[in-house]
Amino acid sequence: MNADEVLVGKTDCRKSLSIPAINEHLTTKHIGRELHFADSLVSTNKTSIEKAQGGACHGTVVLAETQTGGHGRQHRLWYSPAGLNLYFSVLLRPTFSPDKAPPITLASAVATADAVEIVTGVKPTLKWPNDLLLDGKKLSGILTEISAEISADTRKISWIVLGVGLNVNTKEFPPELKTTATSLRLYTGRCHPRELLLATILERLEHWFTVLTVKGAAVVIDAWKAKPNILGEWVTIKSAGKPNSVSGLAKDLGEDGALLLETRKGVVERVISGDLVQETH
Numbered sequence: 001m002n003a004d005e006v007l008v009g010k011t012d013c014r015k016s017l018s019i020p021a022i023n024e025h026l027t028t029k030h031i032g033r034e035l036h037f038a039d040s041l042v043s044t045n046k047t048s049i050e051k052a053q054g055g056a057c058h059g060t061v062v063l064a065e066t067q068t069g070g071h072g073r074q075h076r077l078w079y080s081p082a083g084l085n086l087y088f089s090v091l092l093r094p095t096f097s098p099d100k101a102p103p104i105t106l107a108s109a110v111a112t113a114d115a116v117e118i119v120t121g122v123k124p125t126l127k128w129p130n131d132l133l134l135d136g137k138k139l140s141g142i143l144t145e146i147s148a149e150i151s152a153d154t155r156k157i158s159w160i161v162l163g164v165g166l167n168v169n170t171k172e173f174p175p176e177l178k179t180t181a182t183s184l185r186l187y188t189g190r191c192h193p194r195e196l197l198l199a200t201i202l203e204r205l206e207h208w209f210t211v212l213t214v215k216g217a218a219v220v221i222d223a224w225k226a227k228p229n230i231l232g233e234w235v236t237i238k239s240a241g242k243p244n245s246v247s248g249l250a251k252d253l254g255e256d257g258a259l260l261l262e263t264r265k266g267v268v269e270r271v272i273s274g275d276l277v278q279e280t281h
């Protein structure tokens with residue numbers, strides 16, 4: 001019996017991440033070739049942004065076994081126990097202009113869903129703009145942060161940090177998350193290899209990032225729409241900084257990745273960001 005098994009027992013799937021195993025599975029050219037691993041960080045996005053500001057290269061990945069202040073949109077905390085799940089951030093330095101950036105979030109959701117399906121056979125539902133669900137519960141969340149130089153004669157992305165949290169082997173969530181969060185372990189009843197999942201997500205992300213750069217957003221948006229998703233459902237969106245929410249039928253995605261909502265009055269509204277809640281009717 002090794003130290004991990006003595007510590008926590010085999011049945012909860014808890015095991016330390018193996019960096020050599022990640023490198024063995026990694027097939028990318030750029031993404032993840034510079035990999036920073038820490039046992040514990042406040043937030044991999046925070047460290048990744050510091051590295052971006054310090055000049056780190058395109059494709060740098062920051063990975064942590066646990067986070068003490070991992071967070072999502074609206075500053076919500078991301079539950080980050082050690083030895084069970086994936087918490088990582090990818091630094092991208094795209095050549096496209098800042099107005100072409102929003103679909104990168106859809107591309108990362110497609111990449112994560114591809115990898116989950118390839119490794120486990122499970123097909124998550126995509127919740128616009130950047131969540132993965134199983135049985136209506138959150139399996140993965142993606143936090144996109146961006147810095148751009150915009151002036152009279154410059155429009156340039158300095159960096160994009162994509163922070164991915166994927167609930168892989170959590171067997172039990174704290175009471176406040178039990179009804180809203182799930183994991184691959186809970187859905188399938190099996191333990192899943194985090195190293196292979198990470199390497200596969202990075203490979204799919206490199207693929208979709210190249211597609212977005214070379215072919216443009218339409219191909220990424222078509223890939224998003226080809227997966228199980230929330231289109232066709234009644235939803236409510238609350239956008240940060242806006243007092244009122246907007247409800248309607250999730251009709252389609254626009255050519256820039258915006259959600260097109262048809263309200264009860266038959267008006268189609270374009271929503272570019274916000275928190276989506278599915279309605280039960």
Ligand code: BTN
Pocket residue numbers: 042043044045046067069070071072073074078086087088089140141142143163164165166
């Ligand atoms: C959301 O649900 O709003 C997004 C959640 C993103 C969580 C991940 S965990 C790794 C990375 N580091 C963070 O602090 N957040 C992201």
